Structure formats: C-alpha cells, structure tokens
Amino acid sequence: MKTAVIRSRAEGPLAKDFLKQCSRLRIGQSEAIRCAIRLWLVEAKKVPTPAPLPWAGPEEKSK
Structure with a gap:
C-alpha cells in the first residue's frame, strides 16, 4: 500500500528515482x-x- 501511495502521489521522475535507488x-x-520517515x-x-x-x-502568549 505504501508503494502505491508513492507511485500515485509522487511526481513520475521522483518515484522512478526512488525505486531505482x-x-x-x-x-x-x-x-x-x-528510513526516510525516521530521517525526516x-x-x-x-x-x-x-x-x-x-x-x-499575556493572554496572547498563551495561545
């Protein structure tokens, strides 16, 4: 499912580069x-x- 999300939402070249790496x-x-999430x-x-x-x-600082 995560792979499908990357492929569908990421830009084409970015997704291809990710899969190549x-x-x-x-x-x-x-x-x-x-690993990417941990780094982020x-x-x-x-x-x-x-x-x-x-x-x-003081009332604005607490917001």
Whole structure:
C-alpha cells in the first residue's frame, strides 16, 4: 500500500528515482520509506518553534 501511495502521489521522475535507488541499495521499498520517515522526524525536531511576539500581552502568549 505504501508503494502505491508513492507511485500515485509522487511526481513520475521522483518515484522512478526512488525505486531505482531502492534497487541500487538492495533494500525494500517499505524499509526505505521507514528510513526516510525516521530521517525526516530527526530533522523536524531541529526546527525551532516560533517564539511569542515580544509585544504580545499575556493572554496572547498563551495561545
């Protein structure tokens, strides 16, 4: 099912390149998707959260 999602939603060249890299690395497509998600999660944690505006009042900061 994950493979069908990639093939149907990804751009054609991107999906073909992904499948080519999977076969080059000799890993399954599901394993490659799991690794990509793990890498994305690590990178997503590095993005700082926006700080509250300095002029915002206490009621606006809590939102």
